[in-house]
Every structure is written in C-alpha cells, then in structure tokens.
Amino acid sequence: MSSTMNGHDNDPPRPRRRLLLTAIPVVAGAVVGAVAISTGALRLGTSGDSTPSAEQSAQERCRADVLKRLVAPSSAHLTDVRTVPSSLDTEGRDLFSLTLEEPLKGVDTSRITVFDVTGVVNSLNEFGSTIQDHFDCRAYFVDGSLAHTLVLFDHPH
Structure with a gap:
C-alpha cells in the first residue's frame, strides 16, 4: 500500500492546525474590538462616573x-x-x-x-x-x- 491511499497526506500537521484554530478567534476578536472602539460602542479610558464637561x-x-x-x-x-x-x-x-x-x-x-x-x-x-x-x-x-x-x-x- 502506498502512503497516498490513507487519505491523510493532504492534512496539515497537527501543530499547524492547532495554531490556525487559535489564531482565527484571536484575529476575529481583535477585529470586533477595533470596530467597537472606532464606532464608540466601547470607550477605553473612561469610567461611568467621569467628571462632567x-x-x-x-x-x-x-x-x-x-x-x-x-x-x-x-x-x-x-x-x-x-x-x-x-x-x-x-x-x-x-x-x-x-x-x-x-x-x-x-x-x-x-x-x-x-x-x-x-x-x-x-x-x-x-x-x-x-x-x-x-x-x-x-x-x-x-x-x-x-x-x-x-x-x-x-x-x-
């Protein structure tokens, strides 16, 4: 039997797959966070009891x-x-x-x-x-x- 018959030759190695599964949610979270900050939905450095203008x-x-x-x-x-x-x-x-x-x-x-x-x-x-x-x-x-x-x-x- 040749090694091409088992159907696993095209799969990426396990460490690479694990890296992809970790990177995708991190990148998606960063994009969501950037959009929230730029639209004002999330304000960094301000508290609810900040001093009035x-x-x-x-x-x-x-x-x-x-x-x-x-x-x-x-x-x-x-x-x-x-x-x-x-x-x-x-x-x-x-x-x-x-x-x-x-x-x-x-x-x-x-x-x-x-x-x-x-x-x-x-x-x-x-x-x-x-x-x-x-x-x-x-x-x-x-x-x-x-x-x-x-x-x-x-x-x-």
Whole structure:
C-alpha cells in the first residue's frame, strides 16, 4: 500500500492546525474590538462616573440656580436649554460679577472662561397661573472650575 491511499497526506500537521484554530478567534476578536472602539460602542479610558464637561457643569448649575429663583420650583419645566461658550464682557454684562461678587473679585480675567446657558422656563407664579419666561445664565469658570453663576430673567421673579 502506498502512503497516498490513507487519505491523510493532504492534512496539515497537527501543530499547524492547532495554531490556525487559535489564531482565527484571536484575529476575529481583535477585529470586533477595533470596530467597537472606532464606532464608540466601547470607550477605553473612561469610567461611568467621569467628571462632567464644563458645558454640562454650567448647564446643571444654571438649571439649579434658575429653579431657586422661582416661586414654585417643583412646577417648573425648562425647555430650549442651550449652552455655548461666550466671551467675557468686562465693560458690560459681566462687570457686576467681576467687581462686586467675591468668587471673581480681583481674579485676573485671563483665568476666567464663560458659558452662556439660555432657555425658557414654564412655572407657576404666586397666583397659581403658569408663566413662561426666558432666562440667561452666565457660568464663570476660574482655571477650569465653576466659580459663579449669574441668572437673569426677562421678567421679575
């Protein structure tokens, strides 16, 4: 009998087969991982309790400060809330906060960054009627940390 009759001459040697059986799942896993990272489904280096961005901090603080100024904060509903970076207006709307408010008083203006948080609030007034008012909140950061906010409404509260 010749050796070609047994049907095993075309099979790769066992170590090579074992290598292929190991390499295929590893390569497939690497491809799946790369796709997950590139699409954002898997984020490396971020934890679920990471610090909020400056925009998120500004928006959260301004929402809280807007609610504090209302007669019935539990009835309030904020809509159209937008947060955008802004420039410091040392001669106008930021003058009061820079010269009289303690967290910013005397701070070098080059260390201050500002975000504008604007929106509309619907809330009950002291007579039980629903009012709608626009608000503008200036969030001041010193060296990246939120230091002060200033809330302005179109109507008195």
